[in-house]
Amino acid sequence: MNDAEFELITSPLSQSIEVAGHTFDVQIYNSEKPGLWILEVVNPNGSSFVWDEHFPSEQHALDAFWACMREEGVGELLDDTTTTPPANLARH
Template sequence: MSPGPELIQNPLSQTITCDGHTLQVDIYRSAEEVDWLLEGVNEDGTSHVWEDRFATDQAALDAVHEAIDEEGGAAFF
């Protein structure tokens, strides 16, 4: 079995606490890609990966904050 592509974890990845719950926000890309992927993992281990790819890491981080502002933290829990 060959190893998968090398993933680059972005330093803007962070943990966000909202409404008493914790969401791990991961911003990453493969070494071959230029666009960033965004994933939120709640405290139960449920993952939400955005379908969109982001040209900048800040755009990815802004997207998760917009989702929390629009839908509330409960949308991830």
């Protein structure tokens, strides 16, 4: 299968989530590796954060978002000037 034939599968757990008055677009989709899921969070300013880790299930990916909110708080995903994204994230 080449890149043109690859089709992403978006999880029904993808959703907009409001935390502390800020809405985050939480996208969970299947990677090129069957059974592994990617977590991407877009903040209200349009900055995208993608977890480096792939998850064994859609629920694990959503749980990682909530763990980030508990451990790092919303500030880490709101700060568009930071050069170092929160742990396990790649900024896009």
